Each structure stands twice: as C-alpha cells, then as structure tokens.
Amino acid sequence: MALPEPGAPSLRVAFVFPNPRAELAAAVARGEAPDSTLLGQNHMAPHGIDGLLHDPWLTRRVKGDTALHRVAWNLREVLLPFELTDADAVFTPLAAAFPLVARVRQLPVVVVNYGLCLIHERAGTARRRLLAANLGAAHSVVCLGESQRLQLIEQAGLDPARVHTVLLGIDHEWFRPRPGPESGGASAPPADPAVLAVGKDLARDYATLVEAVTPLGVRAHIAGYRRNVTGLELPPAITAGDMPIGELREAYARAGCVVVPQFRDGYRYGSEGGGLTALLEAMAMGRPLVVSDRGITRDYVRDGVEALVVPPEDPAALREAVARILGDPALAARLGAAARARVESGLTSGHFATGIAPLLRAAAEH
Numbered sequence: 283m284a285l286p287e288p289g290a291p292s293l294r295v296a297f298v299f300p301n302p303r304a305e306l307a308a309a310v311a312r313g314e315a316p317d318s319t320l321l322g323q324n325h326m327a328p329h330g331i332d333g334l335l336h337d338p339w340l341t342r343r344v345k346g347d348t349a350l351h352r353v354a355w356n357l358r359e360v361l362l363p364f365e366l367t368d369a370d371a372v373f374t375p376l377a378a379a380f381p382l383v384a385r386v387r388q389l390p391v392v393v394v395n396y397g398l399c400l401i402h403e404r405a406g407t408a409r410r411r412l413l414a415a416n417l418g419a420a421h422s423v424v425c426l427g428e429s430q431r432l433q434l435i436e437q438a439g440l441d442p443a444r445v446h447t448v449l450l451g452i453d454h455e456w457f458r459p460r461p462g463p464e465s466g467g468a469s470a471p472p473a474d475p476a477v478l479a480v481g482k483d484l485a486r487d488y489a490t491l492v493e494a495v496t497p498l499g500v501r502a503h504i505a506g507y508r509r510n511v512t513g514l515e516l517p518p519a520i521t522a523g524d525m526p527i528g529e530l531r532e533a534y535a536r537a538g539c540v541v542v543p544q545f546r547d548g549y550r551y552g553s554e555g556g557g558l559t560a561l562l563e564a565m566a567m568g569r570p571l572v573v574s575d576r577g578i579t580r581d582y583v584r585d586g587v588e589a590l591v592v593p594p595e596d597p598a599a600l601r602e603a604v605a606r607i608l609g610d611p612a613l614a615a616r617l618g619a620a621a622r623a624r625v626e627s628g629l630t631s632g633h634f635a636t637g638i639a640p641l642l643r644a645a646a647e648h
Contacts, residue, residue: 293330293331293332293370293642293643293646293647294331294332295331295334295371295372295642296334296335296336296366296371296373296374297335297336298336298337298338298366298374299321299337300376302337302342303319303320303323303335303337304335306319307320307323307324307335313456316452316527317453318451318452318453318563320335322451322631322634322638322639323335325632325635325636326642328635329635331639331642331643334368336365338359338361338362339361339365340354340355340358341354341355341358359378360379360383362384363387366389369389370390370646371392371646372384372389372390372391372392373391373392374391374392374393375394375395375396376393378413379416380416381416381419381420382416385419390645391419391421391645392420392424392638392641392642393416393417393420394426395423395426395431395555397554397555398417399433399434400550400552400553400554402434402438403437403548414437417438417440420444421645422444422446423440423444423445424446424637424638424641426555426558427449427578427580428581429547429577429578429580429581430555430578431447446641448634448637448638448641449582449628449634450558450559450562450634451562451635452563452565452566452625452629452631453566453630454566454625454631456531457534457563457567458567458568459567459568459569459622460535460567473536473539473608474536475500475503475521475533475538476501476502476537476538476539477500477501477503477537477538477541477608478503478505478534478537478540478541479503480506480542481556481557481560482506482510482524483552483553483556483557484551484552484556485545485551485552485553485557486506486542486543486552486556486557487543487545487595488506490543490594490595490596490600491504491600492514492520493597494543494598494600494601495520495600495604496519496520498601498605499519500538501519501521502519503521503522503533505522505524505530505533506524508522510522531563534564537569538607539570539571539604539614540570540571540572541572542560542561542564542573542574543574543600544594545594545595546576546595547576547577554576554578557573557574557576561573561579561582562582562625562629564621565588565589565621565629566621566622567622568618568619568622570590570607570613570617570618571583571617571621572589572590572591572592572603572604573591574594574600575591579591582629583624587620588617588620588621589621590606
C-alpha cells in the first residue's frame with residue numbers, strides 16, 4: 283500500500299447524515315450556503331483526516347414519499363456498513379441499527395447525539411434496549427451539551443468515559459454581523475421585522491411567542507414550517523413561513539430582536555438539542571437574542587451576557603425581555619457584540635471539527 287504524501291490526510295472518516303448532504307456540500311463550495319450542518323466534515327484536513335460525505339445507497343435509489351421509501355429509510359442502516367469499504371471510521375447520528383451492524387465489519391462508529399435522549403424517553407422497552415445496545419457498540423458518543431451528555435449516560439447506562447461533550451459550531455464567515463437597527467447612524471436600516479423567531483423543530487413554542495409579542499404592537503415573523511403554527515390565530519402584524527437560507531440571513535440582519543422560544547426540557551416532541559442552530563446563527567450575526575431556558579442552551583449563552591434567558595412557556599417574561607431589547611439600543615448592541623465574540627472564541631464549524639477530530643482519530647486507530 284502506498285504511503286500518503288507528506289501533509290496529506292492519513293485517515294478516511296465517512297460522515298453519514300439522516301438526509302442527503304451532497305447538494306449542500308456543492309452549495310457550500312460555491313459560497314451559496316453555510317457549512318454548519320456538515321458538522322466539521324469540510325474542516326477535517328488540517329487534522330490529518332479526509333472527511334468523506336456518504337449518502338446511503340438505499341435512500342439515494344428509492345426516493346419520494348412512498349411506502350417503499352419508508353422501508354428503504356428503515357433498512358439503510360443495515361446495508362450502510364457494507365457500503366463504507368474505504369472508511370477507517372464513521373461519524374453519524376444514525377443509531378437505530380448501524381453501530382451494531384458496523385461492529386460485524388469491525389468498522390468503528392462515533393455517534394453524534396442530535397436528539398437521542400428524547401427518542402429514548404419516548405421509546406418502548408424493546409426500542410430502548412436496542413438503542414442502548416447500539417450506543418454501547420459505538421466507539422464513542424458526542425453530545426452537544428453537558429446536560430444532554432449526563433442524561434444519555436443515565437438513560438442508556440453508558441460508560442461516561444466514552445460519552446463526550448463537544449459544543450456545536452456555526453459557519454461564522456457566512457453568518458456575519460451587519461449594521462443593525464440598534465447601532466444608529468444613517469447606514470442602519472430600521473428594524474423590520476422588529477422580532478424574528480426562527481426554527482422548525484417541534485419543540486418550538488410559538489403559541490407563547492404570539493401571546494407575548496401581540497400586545498407590543500410590533501411586526502414579527504416566524505421563520506418555520508406552516509405546521510409550526512397550525513392552530514394558532516396570528517394577528518396581522520405576525521407572519522409565518524419558511525425562508526431560503528439566503529433570505530433568512532437577510533432577515534437576521536434586519537431584525538431588531540431574535541427569539542428562540544422553546545417548550546420546557548422534557549417536552550415530548552422535537553429534540554432536546556432543538557434550537558441550537560438558530561441560536562448560533564443569530565449569535566454569529568451579532569443579533570440581540572431572547573431564548574427560553576433549557577439545559578442545553580446554558581453551555582452556549584449566559585443570561586444578560588450573550589442573550590436574555592427567560593423561563594419557558596412564560597409569555598409575560600418573554601414579552602418583558604423582548605420589550606427591553608427593542609427599547610434599549612445600548613443593551614441590544616452589547617448583547618449582539620458579546621454573542622458574536624462567543625462564537626468567534628469557540629463556537630465555529632472549525633471549533634467543532636477540532637473537538638471531534640481526536641475522537642475520530644481514536645476510533646480509526648482503535
């Protein structure tokens with residue numbers, strides 16, 4: 283076998299996601315999209331790792347919302363280890379069957395925990411045992427917050443030494459601050475919308491947001507799916523609808539305040555890690571933030587420093603925090619600057635890659 287050239291990546295790690303990433307990777311390469319959801323794949327080379335994107339064969343072949351596609355979706359993890367013949371290790375959130383089957387091939391797997399704690403909580407006894415067995419078969423597990431790590435260790439009975447916290451990162455070059463409404467001066471656009479709420483996760487609490495913001499009489503937009511606001515009566519000043527990522531970036535730049543409203547920890551839908559991407563996008567844009575208090579967000583923001591943190595499902599507290607930011611340009615500017623500094627110091631895509639690289643190397647060399 284030929285030796286790698288000096289400076290060339292020496293290990294090959296496959297990054298496998300629940301949904302296809304090939305088109306996203308191409309858009310990132312063209313500068314048309316952020317790399318955040320590639321989870322460091324394109325930042326592996328400096329660590330001596332060749333990060334390879336791999337979309338499972340079954341779900342590439344069988345497409346569309348059909349019964350056959352649902353079967354393919356469930357079977358993809360069984361075939362996946364036999365597709366990855368050139369990989370030294372795998373980094374993936376897939377943990378329903380893949381780690382156990384990969385062990386047959388002696389293919390080491392590092393699992394990233396997007397929302398496994400809530401999946402475990404909602405599962406029946408048999409599925410809980412299967413999930414615990416798969417996590418036990420993985421070389422290691424990466425959690426996105428310390429509260430999530432401690433919960434998963436207790437739920438699945440895992441060895442704490444094999445479960446690690448690596449804080450999620452964001453593409454801080456793609457999401458960059460612009461002159462905002464709170465900065466003053468002729469270059470600063472007016473806040474429109476005054477309030478921007480972002481996220482499609484089912485743990486988003488948009489009912490509380492609507493109740494909180496409506497009495498303020500300001501314009502607000504909910505950037506999410508229509509399902510997120512089903513059953514809500516929206517006043518004329520509050521609109522809702524998904525946005526392409528480029529439009530969302532512009533909406534962040536124009537917003538007077540960004541809100542990430544969440545249900546309490548333990549809510550049965552969505553994910554215990556929900557909200558982190560929207561949180562980090564707003565922080566990277568240097569926007570003043572109001573966020574619901576959840577265990578996992580405490581690793582990312584401090585109340586009164588990078589954001590105003592309010593109790594979940596509390597419209598009065600949320601209304602007061604939003605009003606404070608909209609009525610105090612100095613506070614808004616201070617929060618936004620601190621949020622951007624926090625991202626630059628430790629919450630970029632490159633930082634996430636640096637955090638997982640030793641775990642990937644340890645798995646590949648095991």
